[in-house]
Amino acid sequence: MLRRPAPDENDVELIFLAAVLGGAMVLFIGMHLPFLMPHCAFRTVTGIPCLTCGSTHSLQALLQRNWLMAIRWNPLCVLTIAAIIMGAIYAVITLVFRLPRIRIINMNAREILLMRLVVVILIAIDWVYVIITQSRLR
Amino acid sequence: MSKIFLNRSRQSLGQFTPEAVSEGLKSGKFLPTDLAWRDGMESWQPLSSLTDLPLAEEEAELPPLPEETEVKVISDEMLIEPAWERRSEIGVFSALAETIKQIFANPSATFAHMKRDGGYWGPLSFLLLVGIPSYIFAVVCITVAQMSILAGSGESQVILRKIYPDKGSIIHMMLTNMLLSPLTITATAFIGAAVIHLFLMISGGARESLKTTFRIYCYVNGAACVLQFIPLCGMYIYFIGAFILLCIALRVTHGTDSWRAVFAVVVPVIFAGIIFMLLFLPLVSTLMPH
Numbered sequence: 001m002l003r004r005p006a007p008d009e010n011d012v013e014l015i016f017l018a019a020v021l022g023g024a025m026v027l028f029i030g031m032h033l034p035f036l037m038p039h040c041a042f043r044t045v046t047g048i049p050c051l052t053c054g055s056t057h058s059l060q061a062l063l064q065r066n067w068l069m070a071i072r073w074n075p076l077c078v079l080t081i082a083a084i085i086m087g088a089i090y091a092v093i094t095l096v097f098r099l100p101r102i103r104i105i106n107m108n109a110r111e112i113l114l115m116r117l118v119v120v121i122l123i124a125i126d127w128v129y130v131i132i133t134q135s136r137l138r
Numbered sequence: 139m140s141k142i143f144l145n146r147s148r149q150s151l152g153q154f155t156p157e158a159v160s161e162g163l164k165s166g167k168f169l170p171t172d173l174a175w176r177d178g179m180e181s182w183q184p185l186s187s188l189t190d191l192p193l194a195e196e197e198a199e200l201p202p203l204p205e206e207t208e209v210k211v212i213s214d215e216m217l218i219e220p221a222w223e224r225r226s227e228i229g230v231f232s233a234l235a236e237t238i239k240q241i242f243a244n245p246s247a248t249f250a251h252m253k254r255d256g257g258y259w260g261p262l263s264f265l266l267l268v269g270i271p272s273y274i275f276a277v278v279c280i281t282v283a284q285m286s287i288l289a290g291s292g293e294s295q296v297i298l299r300k301i302y303p304d305k306g307s308i309i310h311m312m313l314t315n316m317l318l319s320p321l322t323i324t325a326t327a328f329i330g331a332a333v334i335h336l337f338l339m340i341s342g343g344a345r346e347s348l349k350t351t352f353r354i355y356c357y358v359n360g361a362a363c364v365l366q367f368i369p370l371c372g373m374y375i376y377f378i379g380a381f382i383l384l385c386i387a388l389r390v391t392h393g394t395d396s397w398r399a400v401f402a403v404v405v406p407v408i409f410a411g412i413i414f415m416l417l418f419l420p421l422v423s424t425l426m427p428h
Contacts, residue, residue: 006150026411044286
């Protein structure tokens with residue numbers, strides 16, 4: 001539903017936008033200092049890629065506008081970044097034009113459970129994909 | 139009839155049916171000055187302006203309490219303020235766990251009821267107790283990652299080899315970092331709080347003292363430090379978590395608006411990032427293999 005935030009309510013959109021900005025800056029620094037980027041300890045120990053493996057390569061491919069390669073490295077990473085960018089665009093529009101905000105309300109326990117299940121299934125599918133494809137891509 | 143959203147002192151009270159609101163007004167649970175909104179309304183209005191609420195039913199007569207019952211009065215504020223403030227009563231570990239839970243579950247209410255004028259030691263001890271183990275964990279993770287880079291090949295290995303000629307120097311650095319962690323965390327807390335407070339003053343949002351900002355900084359970072367235990371991306375998630383919580387806590391505690399709170403957090407972070415890039419990128423480029 002759409003509503004205007006209360007005078008003393010947290011401005012969720014503004015805080016989200018600021019967090020995206022801060023996070024992007026940290027990522028930018030990390031990508032320019034490769035030895036600061038996390039090295040996959042899970043892969044080192046088990047030999048199996050973790051579910052976030054390929055995210056750095058995926059990001060680098062995205063920055064080079066190589067969309068297909070970005071999806072091939074880690075599809076969920078691309079999906080997450082797309083969702084964050086869409087969220088940021090929505091936040092900018094609502095803040096600049098002072099529009100009413102979207103708020104999800106009245107979700108019952110079943111709907112919440114369904115939402116969580118979808119997220120878990122998406123992560124599981126992505127992990128299986130990463131395990132199958134990473135050995136071929138590296 | 140649609141449900142009514144209520145808000146008091148910067149925190150949501152939830153959504154209620156008109157009957158429940160009417161009952162709440164009668165019992166004193168809700169105040170006429172609480173802000174209300176429901177579908178179709180243009181903006182938030184004081185509850186007293188809603189004239190179409192149903193009349194509350196007569197209150198049922200309650201049986202009297204037994205005379206010997208001892209009633210311990212615990213105010214709402216005592217339940218909502220960071221539990222760490224009551225650590226002497228509920229125990230250090232319970233208070234620690236409860237405070238982390240409170241800050242993540244309801245940061246607005248927790249910081250709205252945080253004492254503005256307490257000592258420095260209370261929040262700092264909270265930060266140190268959570269911060270030191272998580273700092274050590276992060277240092278160990280970085281060391282393991284650096285070891286694996288050194289054992290491999292590529293550009294990163296060449297750069298690292300120039301900084302750490304052998305594995306012994308990496309371990310030496312790890313141990314030094316671990317031993318200095320209490321000092322590093324304490325110094326960072328004082329400097330970080332001072333910088334944030336300065337930017338809050340610049341934005342015109344500082345309504346409380348530097349001590350209050352320091353208390354916020356310690357509680358937020360202490361709770362967010364837990365996120366560093368997430369393998370691989372823990373440090374990034376910690377950064378984002380602390381960032382968001384700081385914005386909320388500053389806004390609520392200083393009674394300012396979101397713009398000023400966000401400004402006080404974002405601008406120092408951007409400055410720090412630029413300084414970091416200016417200092418480290420030339421250094422890295424000199425270490426890069428040609």
